[in-house]
Amino acid sequence: MAILVTGGLGYIGSHTVVELLNNGFEVVIVDDLSNTERFILNNIEEITGKKPVFYPFDLRRKELLTQVFDAHQIDGCIHFAAYKAVGESQIRPVDYYENNLFSLINILQEFKAREISNFIFSSSCTIYGQAEVMPITEKTPLKLPESVYGKTKQMGEEILIDFAKAYHRKISLLRYFNPIGAHPSGKIGELPIGVPSNLVPFVMQTASGVREKLNIWGNDYATEDGTAVRDYVYVVDLAKAHVAALKKLIDDSSADSLIDIYNLGTGNGSSVLEVVKAFEKANNVEVPYQICARREGDITIAYADPQKAQKELNWKSETSLEESLRTVWEWQKYLNTRS
Numbered sequence: 001m002a003i004l005v006t007g008g009l010g011y012i013g014s015h016t017v018v019e020l021l022n023n024g025f026e027v028v029i030v031d032d033l034s035n036t037e038r039f040i041l042n043n044i045e046e047i048t049g050k051k052p053v054f055y056p057f058d059l060r061r062k063e064l065l066t067q068v069f070d071a072h073q074i075d076g077c078i079h080f081a082a083y084k085a086v087g088e089s090q091i092r093p094v095d096y097y098e099n100n101l102f103s104l105i106n107i108l109q110e111f112k113a114r115e116i117s118n119f120i121f122s123s124s125c126t127i128y129g130q131a132e133v134m135p136i137t138e139k140t141p142l143k144l145p146e147s148v149y150g151k152t153k154q155m156g157e158e159i160l161i162d163f164a165k166a167y168h169r170k171i172s173l174l175r176y177f178n179p180i181g182a183h184p185s186g187k188i189g190e191l192p193i194g195v196p197s198n199l200v201p202f203v204m205q206t207a208s209g210v211r212e213k214l215n216i217w218g219n220d221y222a223t224e225d226g227t228a229v230r231d232y233v234y235v236v237d238l239a240k241a242h243v244a245a246l247k248k249l250i251d252d253s254s255a256d257s258l259i260d261i262y263n264l265g266t267g268n269g270s271s272v273l274e275v276v277k278a279f280e281k282a283n284n285v286e287v288p289y290q291i292c293a294r295r296e297g298d299i300t301i302a303y304a305d306p307q308k309a310q311k312e313l314n315w316k317s318e319t320s321l322e323e324s325l326r327t328v329w330e331w332q333k334y335l336n337t338r339s
């Protein structure tokens with residue numbers, strides 16, 4: 001079966017492509033290389049011994065997308081391609097709405113016209129906002145996200161739900177908590193382009209001396225050590241969840257399961273300080289840090305209830321925080337050999 005993977009050279013996309021290839025799927029990647037580099041494609045090939053088809057273009061270019069669907073018998077899509085920087089989304093809202101929504105709609109037009117089903121959407125736990133009760137289940141009420149980025153994820157979900165209902169196609173909405181880590185081979189991972197705003201890439205760069213100090217955004221939260229708590233899930237585990245979700249869409253022909261929704265996390269919360277300490281311990285390095293004021297828009301605590309994914313997809317995160325953070329350091333060492 002041929003699966004279109006948009007953003008397949010990006011962080012979660014590249015790890016998912018590896019898992020798809022290892023599970024016998026054919027993969028067609030569309031990626032405009034706006035937030036990744038071409039060497040990731042070669043490294044996917046080195047890891048798997050298989051070469052995915054690759055088209056470098058922006059999904060807003062509808063005519064090119066049509067050509068891809070003409071050239072390949074596409075049986076499903078995992079749609080990662082999107083702008084994802086929260087801060088940037090606030091100052092470039094129109095670009096974010098245009099890119100994230102038009103890309104999605106262009107693919108859905110092809111799906112609609114060609115009677116294709118099986119669409120998996122990269123969503124985010126950001127759509128729950130600060131939930132009142134932990135852990136967060138799929139039934140936890142959604143809140144309108146504060147960021148434009150978050151709104152594009154929520155709107156994407158709405159569009160897909162309407163699409164599934166109107167055309168009777170199967171979709172899966174995967175709500176990620178905080179993905180971290182790199183492939184055990186050390187050859188693919190999160191590429192640090194610009195100053196990272198996410199915690200683990202910043203910790204990685206601080207440990208390696210690229211950044212002087214980690215700024216910890218606030219230690220006055222109502223948590224055990226005062227720093228904010230998140231659910232950090234290993235990216236390879238997350239990639240495997242995509243394959244499980246895809247297989248379920250393909251195998252499950254019952255019409256009552258048109259729309260699958262899963263929270264993908266470990267079920268455990270870790271504070272910022274716990275992540276820093278775990279990184280230091282896992283890699284025997286120091287991470288200098290200072291406590292700063294809270295970052296605007298941050299919530300206190302979020303962690304998943306992963307039971308639905310476990311029950312229906314037979315998936316659970318298996319990699320510890322320390323083990324995930326070890327792979328981050330291996331990835332940094334690999335990046336050092338390239339520079």
Ligand code: UD1
Nearest residue numbers: 086124126197198199202215216217228230272295297298
């Ligand atoms: C962020 C986004 C979220 C998005 C997710 C994608 C915000 C407000 N939220 O989630 O919408 O889906 O990334 O991965 O940006 N931290 C520091 N110092 C740093 C960086 C982070 O202390 O230099 C802290 C943050 O305050 C937070 C935790 O580390 O408490 C995790 O931050 P981050 O990795 O940016 O993820 P989220 O904020 O959870």
